Amino acid sequence: MATVDNTPHVNETLPDFVPVESLTKPRRIDLFARLPWLKRLVKMRSFQAFLILPNLAMFYLFFIAGIFGTPVGNRNIIIVFVWILWWFFLIAALVPFASRFWCTMCPLPFFGDWLQRRAIIRVRPGKSAGTENKFFGLWKRWPKALSNIWPQNFGFLLLATFSALLVTRPIVSVIVFSILVLVATALALVYRLRTFCNYVCPISGFLSLYSMTSTIELRSVDKDVCLKCKYKSCIRGSDQGWACPWNIYMGKLDRNNYCGLCFECVKSCHYDNISLFARPFATSDVGLRGYDEVWKASIMLVLAFSYSVVLLGPWGTLKDWANISERHQWGGFGIYAGTQALLALVIYPGLYYLSIRLAKWYARADSIPTKELFLKYAYMLVPMGLLAWIAFSVPLIMVNGSYIISVASDPLGWGMNLFHTAEFPWIPLYPASVPFIQVPILLAGLYYGLLGLNKVGRELFPNPQQRYRSMAPPAALLLGTTLIFMKLFIG
Amino acid sequence: MKWKETAGVLAVVLMLVGLPISLWSWRNIIVPHRYPRGAKIFTLTATAKGGIWTQDPIVGFNYWWRTPTRTNEITVNQGDHVVVRVRSADVLHSFAIPIMRIGPLDVPAGHTIEVQFDANRSGPLTFLCWQMCSPAHGNLHGRFMVMGNAKQESW
Numbered sequence: 001m002a003t004v005d006n007t008p009h010v011n012e013t014l015p016d017f018v019p020v021e022s023l024t025k026p027r028r029i030d031l032f033a034r035l036p037w038l039k040r041l042v043k044m045r046s047f048q049a050f051l052i053l054p055n056l057a058m059f060y061l062f063f064i065a066g067i068f069g070t071p072v073g074n075r076n077i078i079i080v081f082v083w084i085l086w087w088f089f090l091i092a093a094l095v096p097f098a099s100r101f102w103c104t105m106c107p108l109p110f111f112g113d114w115l116q117r118r119a120i121i122r123v124r125p126g127k128s129a130g131t132e133n134k135f136f137g138l139w140k141r142w143p144k145a146l147s148n149i150w151p152q153n154f155g156f157l158l159l160a161t162f163s164a165l166l167v168t169r170p171i172v173s174v175i176v177f178s179i180l181v182l183v184a185t186a187l188a189l190v191y192r193l194r195t196f197c198n199y200v201c202p203i204s205g206f207l208s209l210y211s212m213t214s215t216i217e218l219r220s221v222d223k224d225v226c227l228k229c230k231y232k233s234c235i236r237g238s239d240q241g242w243a244c245p246w247n248i249y250m251g252k253l254d255r256n257n258y259c260g261l262c263f264e265c266v267k268s269c270h271y272d273n274i275s276l277f278a279r280p281f282a283t284s285d286v287g288l289r290g291y292d293e294v295w296k297a298s299i300m301l302v303l304a305f306s307y308s309v310v311l312l313g314p315w316g317t318l319k320d321w322a323n324i325s326e327r328h329q330w331g332g333f334g335i336y337a338g339t340q341a342l343l344a345l346v347i348y349p350g351l352y353y354l355s356i357r358l359a360k361w362y363a364r365a366d367s368i369p370t371k372e373l374f375l376k377y378a379y380m381l382v383p384m385g386l387l388a389w390i391a392f393s394v395p396l397i398m399v400n401g402s403y404i405i406s407v408a409s410d411p412l413g414w415g416m417n418l419f420h421t422a423e424f425p426w427i428p429l430y431p432a433s434v435p436f437i438q439v440p441i442l443l444a445g446l447y448y449g450l451l452g453l454n455k456v457g458r459e460l461f462p463n464p465q466q467r468y469r470s471m472a473p474p475a476a477l478l479l480g481t482t483l484i485f486m487k488l489f490i491g
Numbered sequence: 492m493k494w495k496e497t498a499g500v501l502a503v504v505l506m507l508v509g510l511p512i513s514l515w516s517w518r519n520i521i522v523p524h525r526y527p528r529g530a531k532i533f534t535l536t537a538t539a540k541g542g543i544w545t546q547d548p549i550v551g552f553n554y555w556w557r558t559p560t561r562t563n564e565i566t567v568n569q570g571d572h573v574v575v576r577v578r579s580a581d582v583l584h585s586f587a588i589p590i591m592r593i594g595p596l597d598v599p600a601g602h603t604i605e606v607q608f609d610a611n612r613s614g615p616l617t618f619l620c621w622q623m624c625s626p627a628h629g630n631l632h633g634r635f636m637v638m639g640n641a642k643q644e645s646w
Binding site for chain 1: 493495496499500502503506507510511514517518522548549550551552554555576578579580581600601602603605
């Protein structure tokens, strides 16, 4: 059996296309130091309430519109504002540039939080097991077996399977969001902190994955201060801030995945040691840490493909199969749902696994466990997946964006004309230019995927030749994925 | 801090109560005040499935499970100012009252168009969908029965 030399070679023949120093030093800008007003803003106790309450009001209007408004999707605010405007804003702006800032203002867990804290703005000092705050409810521990994002993976896949219903029928959106609010509230009464957001919410699942690419991060300024800190008020809370709803100790936080950006730690930290940092896109939090995260990446990528095929593609039969509510072709729907699940859960992860086995063989990397390589190299699917979703969402907003203008004036389809734009016609915005926007986005996904692969490769293989050999099979898979998307978008 | 908490709670309560009240007021108080006093206001919704004109509200929560009541005839009195708010619950329909030379007016799905006329002549005024909207298009017709003064007395 060949042995592997992981030490750096002096006479390296292959060039490194990213300088080593740029990868070893975290490149980040302390936004709180540069913008003191931002720090003052997030330290206000009412900061989160100011964001959530208007969102809650909108959400309530969506509920009313879904129940009492027109059943026609493109004339109902819940469909147009949630699945066209919000979705595009979330995937193309918030996640890449503001991490999980959506979670800061998400109205879904509002009532659960309110019941658990019995406060909207203020902090309750006191004692609830493990914290310095007084919480209400049964305060049970979430089962360890479910402390992962598998429930979110399957939840999102299930929702996505019925997406043709969800994104076109107002009442279906109302039912789904009602279930999410009820589950969030019930879990807050039974379990500790934001169990719903951490382990159940299907939206949180993909936000956690793609927030890794974001250009901002909330971190401790100096990790040593955290290690020496005797209060641990970020995770335990204080009289200034609630214990982290996501159960995160800032001294160990090194990825965006499970930080919901509530900024409670900024308020509660005794040493003022938490700050918001700006950083480069998609090159900071590399490396997935569990099979649940790898499968999430696979599910998201396959769903972006599946949506692009069904919603943007020219195949009427597939559209009929997916549109079960209108066509009632249960056999076709079974084929559609089954193929989608098979692709997301078995075929694509299987192809990725094969690429990793091939990478190990080609690089003769016997000393590195397959599991480690499988988990770490999977990061390449994260920027690729995010940008594939953005590429898929571009035509949605460009073609259907004009609905936003008309629905803003008549949110329930009752014949209102609040801004005199209710009869604004449907005008697709430069539809012919869509592929010219999608292709660079996909190429950017490929570029950042390869960059991530290279960064992880550097950590695993100091020898560039071995590294590039190990990168070749997964890179080929990524390239193939990009080409399939491009073929789909360009035709 | 206590006043901020109170303000937060008040904001939530106001929103939960105020939003439905505002919407109800718009529909039941503000809209009727747009038209001349005494106008007869009807909302007619067309559905392609079964070819039905209905005065039932067709909204998100009942569209899927409930077959609306067909409106075959609407009675008005001679001299009434009639306002018809016409809606489509599904596909593109077209509204016309040929004898009054009203329409055909496109009624796109989810839109509301408005028709006003004075019922000056007694007798039936047939209204119908003017375009081939669905296989049940032929059923999409009904009438305003304008009761003349003599008829009103005998009625």
